[in-house]
Amino acid sequence: MLRSFSWPILQVKKMVDNNSGGEADNFDWDTEDDLEIDNYAISAPSGLSTPCGEAVLGSAEAGSSGNSPNSKIIDHFVGMGFSREMVAKVVEEKGEENSDLILEALLEYSASTLPSSSNSKLIDHFVGMGFSEEMVVKVVQENGEGNTDSILETLLTYSALETTASVQQNPDSGNCSSDYEGSLLNDFSDFDSFSESEEIMSPSSEEGRKLLHLTKMGYSEAEASVVMERCGLCYLIHFCNIFLLMVGRMSKFHLDSIKDPRLFNCCIENGPDSTIEELTDFICAAQIAKAADALFPLEDKPFSNGSSHKKRRNWGYDLLLRKKKLKLEKRFDEDDDAVHLPNPMIGFGVPNEPDQITNRVLPEAALGPPYFYYENVALAPKGVWTTISRFLYDVEPEFVDSKFFCAAARKRGYVHNLPIDNRFPLLPFPPRTIHEAFPLTRKWWPSWDTRTKLNCLQTCIASARLTDKIRKALEDSDGEPPLGIQKFVLEQCRKWNLVWVGRNKVAPLEPDEVEMLLGFPRNHTRGGGISRTDRYKSLGNSFQIDTVAYHFSVLKDKFPGGINLLSLFSGIGGAEVALHQLGIPLKNVVAVEIAELNRNILRSWWEQTNQRGTLTDIQDVQELNGDRLEQLIKNFGGFDLVVGGSPCNNLTGSNRYHRDGLEGKDSALFFDFCRILDLVKCIMNGTKSMII
DNA sequence: TCTATGATGAAGACATGC
DNA sequence: GCATGTCTTCATCATAGA
Numbered sequence: 001m002l003r004s005f006s007w008p009i010l011q012v013k014k015m016v017d018n019n020s021g022g023e024a025d026n027f028d029w030d031t032e033d034d035l036e037i038d039n040y041a042i043s044a045p046s047g048l049s050t051p052c053g054e055a056v057l058g059s060a061e062a063g064s065s066g067n068s069p070n071s072k073i074i075d076h077f078v079g080m081g082f083s084r085e086m087v088a089k090v091v092e093e094k095g096e097e098n099s100d101l102i103l104e105a106l107l108e109y110s111a112s113t114l115p116s117s118s119n120s121k122l123i124d125h126f127v128g129m130g131f132s133e134e135m136v137v138k139v140v141q142e143n144g145e146g147n148t149d150s151i152l153e154t155l156l157t158y159s160a161l162e163t164t165a166s167v168q169q170n171p172d173s174g175n176c177s178s179d180y181e182g183s184l185l186n187d188f189s190d191f192d193s194f195s196e197s198e199e200i201m202s203p204s205s206e207e208g209r210k211l212l213h214l215t216k217m218g219y220s221e222a223e224a225s226v227v228m229e230r231c232g233l234c235y236l237i238h239f240c241n242i243f244l245l246m247v248g249r250m251s252k253f254h255l256d257s258i259k260d261p262r263l264f265n266c267c268i269e270n271g272p273d274s275t276i277e278e279l280t281d282f283i284c285a286a287q288i289a290k291a292a293d294a295l296f297p298l299e300d301k302p303f304s305n306g307s308s309h310k311k312r313r314n315w316g317y318d319l320l321l322r323k324k325k326l327k328l329e330k331r332f333d334e335d336d337d338a339v340h341l342p343n344p345m346i347g348f349g350v351p352n353e354p355d356q357i358t359n360r361v362l363p364e365a366a367l368g369p370p371y372f373y374y375e376n377v378a379l380a381p382k383g384v385w386t387t388i389s390r391f392l393y394d395v396e397p398e399f400v401d402s403k404f405f406c407a408a409a410r411k412r413g414y415v416h417n418l419p420i421d422n423r424f425p426l427l428p429f430p431p432r433t434i435h436e437a438f439p440l441t442r443k444w445w446p447s448w449d450t451r452t453k454l455n456c457l458q459t460c461i462a463s464a465r466l467t468d469k470i471r472k473a474l475e476d477s478d479g480e481p482p483l484g485i486q487k488f489v490l491e492q493c494r495k496w497n498l499v500w501v502g503r504n505k506v507a508p509l510e511p512d513e514v515e516m517l518l519g520f521p522r523n524h525t526r527g528g529g530i531s532r533t534d535r536y537k538s539l540g541n542s543f544q545i546d547t548v549a550y551h552f553s554v555l556k557d558k559f560p561g562g563i564n565l566l567s568l569f570s571g572i573g574g575a576e577v578a579l580h581q582l583g584i585p586l587k588n589v590v591a592v593e594i595a596e597l598n599r600n601i602l603r604s605w606w607e608q609t610n611q612r613g614t615l616t617d618i619q620d621v622q623e624l625n626g627d628r629l630e631q632l633i634k635n636f637g638g639f640d641l642v643v644g645g646s647p648c649n650n651l652t653g654s655n656r657y658h659r660d661g662l663e664g665k666d667s668a669l670f671f672d673f674c675r676i677l678d679l680v681k682c683i684m685n686g687t688k689s690m691i692i
Numbered sequence: 693t694c695t696a697t698g699a700t701g702a703a704g705a706c707a708t709g710c
Numbered sequence: 711g712c713a714t715g716t717c718t719t720c721a722t723c724a725t726a727g728a
Contacts, residue, residue, distance in 0.1 A: 341705070343705090343706080375720095376720085377719080377720060379703085379704070379705075379718075379719060381703075381704085382703090382704080409718085410720080411718090411719085412720085455717095455718065455719080456718075456719060456720070457720080458719075458720060458721075459720065459721065460697095460721070460722095463696085463697050463698060464696095464697085465697080465698075466698090491717095494717080494718080495718085495719095531694085531695065531696090532695090532696085533695065533696065533697095534695095537720095537721095539720090540720050540721090541720050542720075543720095571720095645720085647720090648720050648721095649720085649721065649722090651720090652719060652720060652721065653701095653702075653703060653704075653718070653719035653721090654718090654719045654720075654721045654722090655702095655719090655721045655722070656700060656701050656702065656721070656722065656723095657700085657721075657722050657723075658721085658722075659702080659703075659721090
């Protein structure tokens, strides 16, 4: 079974479970990781908060020498940061048998006993942001201390209303001259000095002019460049809104508009044409958000599978909140592996394997319509899958290795909201071993090459020089080659997925063989002006059809009349082929793919298979804005399934140069998947038509 | 200009032994 | 639990040759 994430509450619970499970004696409570987690719990202004740091330290120091029968469990909870007195009291009340109950009671007591004076770290944080203590105390009382997002939002609202009133009384004090802004900007005075780069000094374009203007205003070139780029993305409006709010230029109407997708879309659409004022707002707001992050390093709340998620209506705002938390989670994930890959990597189950899981509880926000399905490499840098999951409504990823479906490994993570019961595989089963897939290789396969499965099919193949080098190395030895040669050859065979095609002769797979292994029709990528290199590249970036079809199979009964599909980063049409092979009619397909070669491949397949539905090509995900989606949804009556496997370039271990995670140039397109999915959900749920 | 080729490690999961 | 070694990884870049 997949293991849960290790968010704070779960981590604490895990620790307690370990204790109650009798393994506490082997648990090292003093490891650095545990201390980090403890510190997290201690200072978090959430439900995990403890009364105060001093009490925690004092009790912890006194902690490990208890002699009473329940001293061990008390010590453990004290080690988590609760005061000894509180733990003792709770253990006395609840007994020491049910550690979950104890934990819940401790959390409850902690929340109820947080100091309400200005000594509160939570209040200090907000006061430090520039809000008045009186206002902070009031808002904290209204919202409770566990919900820092609500507190911040309410504080911003009050501030905006106050300042707006002030501006209305004194119009000259508006815009960038408010005290708020002054104090805030002073806090961000560590701008880089003005850059005198040649490019900026001689702007030859509109972008250059804006860059020059921004740098002259005192922003660093890097900041200006980033914001110029980002203003084409969907984050602009949120940051602008927050900043406008902070400086008091935003009325209640504007505040409400934060959550208005139409306004959000306007900014997205105007991104490249953003005015200087918008760009400066963006920079300031980003810095404010950065500072807010620093002030609330521990605000994150544990997620549950549960029902506590409110209806996902404020998608733009939510997206930004999730983005804001990204850095915090990344830091946390660096301390603790939040997502653990299952071994064996069979997700919720694969055909012919035991331990099938057929039930799961999805977070309310994740429920369809539409169904969604996101895919990427399983072995991404640490923290990436935590982030992906968080951005996709906290749905737990399903990690599956396609070696359970075909003769090649393909370790991938899938985040989806599909049902998981009554799955069925495509029949007939594809060959599961190398020899089944390529029977002619058996004749030449040496006994010392024990491979039965190929490794991941990638985008590059071995060179002729390498296979020749292997041939010569083997021919130099009489009979069975020495161990050193065997080791070298095996290493290269594993690395490049070489198969034996003659005596002492290995070769990389042909493109049509890769097609077969991945479950595509023969010659799917052949012809139409595509080179062999590009065929390997397109195939290497694709789905494994049998794996994906197994997950999609639950849709067959649900859409007997056909399905409307939004296929993002569609590549050579893995999702389309999988649905087709399942016998699910494709009614309306909107396929978004940047590479013309891939679009041609999908179009060609569409025509060859005599599809009766309509296929709409879109080149760039950036083209999919609210209006475009609204039009498409209006035409089709909504999407039944949104599928996407965003670029993995910056995630895969094969990338030696730019393994930058989700912040990488290409892999950042994941956030466009989120944006578009949110938009689709929003429009289909009627939110968009409700506002304005 | 396009295509194919060769050189370029690090990160992280996992198994093993102590 | 920890150190160590093994194995795997939807790739990128520079360059030569057609």
